[in-house]
Amino acid sequence: MTSSGDDTAMAGSSSGTEDVERPADVDLPANLEDVRSALIEWYEADHREFPWRETEDPYAILVSEVMSQQTQLDRVRPAFEAFLEEWPTAAELAAADRSDVVGFWSTHSLGYNNRAKYLHEAARQVHEEYDGEFPRTPQELQELMGVGPYTANAVASFAFNAGDAVVDTNVKRVLYRAFDVPDSDDAFERVASLLLPDGRSRVWNNAMMELGGVACGTTPRCDEAGCPWREWCSAYETGDFTAPDVPTQPSFEGSRRQFRGRIVRLLGEQEEMELDALGHRIRVDYTPDGEHGRDWLRGLLADLSDDGLVEVRERTDRTVVRLRE
Known part of the structure; x- marks a missing residue:
């Protein structure tokens, strides 16, 4: 159970918000x-007990927050524990090969692989630009690669008790x-x-x-x-338990995201792969000149290249693909 740590303000004390003008369109309780x-x-x-609630380590909390984006918590727990076993500190993650980090992400089905890239870059920033010390406020944390307002606020809250x-x-x-x-x-x-x-x-x-x-x-x-x-x-x-509208997430099965993940996972196991060999490995109906052929595959590779994850090399007699180091 996570203790309140340096939560020095008692729940019954004045929070300083009672003088804030209350929204006219909301019926809040008087007290x-x-x-x-x-x-x-x-x-x-x-x-509920989760391992990220048992720590105030900003690195571990950042890992949990990035992993939890659009991923069910029962899948996050084993991945989180395995990730920290592999790279226990931001310094160790910063020193890791990016391909290993991305490969881990794909193997554990943690969603968009560029999150792994950004997490790796954020660890490097902490190590190189902040002398290994995490920034503490939501505003400062947003300087880290891939850390938006929500994640920055969560890390500031759960690691430093200094969030909104x-x-x-x-x-x-x-x-x-x-x-x-x-x-x-x-x-x-x-x-x-x-x-x-x-x-x-x-x-x-x-x-x-x-x-x-x-x-x-x-x-x-x-x-x-x-x-x-x-x-x-x-x-x-x-008795009216309707809820606010939530944007529907696109299906993962058969999506471009799923095939991008397959590409990264395969390239993590190979030094490099020839274009058509890669296509046949990620899709059973791959045909070089078909609907899901070379043009389709090159589009996926272009996305991954833009994310800094793969590189495509055109040789005299063939095209090869590999993870970017």
Whole structure:
């Protein structure tokens, strides 16, 4: 269980947000401290245990956040543990061959391979530009390769207790149902920031995501999970558990992303491959002059080349492909 660490502000103390103007389009409870205390107490009494919740190491937390993007947590756990066993520190990841890191990513089906590349580059930045010390604020963390506002805020929160409110799909669903927050990113950000207790971003953001993942999922489990917000929740009162619209992710099976992953995985096992040999290995219906032939394959390779992952070499009698070192 992750302790609140340097969470020095007590849940019942003034958070400094009571003087912030409340959104006119949201019906928040009168006493926000009761709302905050109820959620934190619920989370600290019992929550799912994940290895990234047992550490305040910013490197490990960054790895978990990058792996968790559009990947189910039950798949992330073994990959996370194996990754840290292979590269326990940012310095060791920085010294690794990129092809090994990308190969690991593909083998564990962790989604877009450029995330592995960016994670590798971020480790190099920390090692070379920051003398091995991670930046601590969301703004500074965004200077790292591939680290956007959400990931930067998560690392700042969970590693340094110095983040803003994290707003992911789970958090949006909770706020939409509990307090009738309009389905807009601006509204979600405003209300999430208002609810965040000063100095407690680590425990608060963990608790909010736990609430959305355990009690307020797609199928709500209000009573079974003992949701701490039932007395204030609009959805619980009305029985209307609709949720904000979530963009549908494209199917992975048969997608270009799937074939790009196959290419990287194969090249991780070979020094180089001839173009058509590669095509036949990644697709059973590959025909050089067909719909899924050389032009199609070159398009995939162009994407991977733009990401800095592969290089295509044109020789006199053939075309060969290899991972970029």
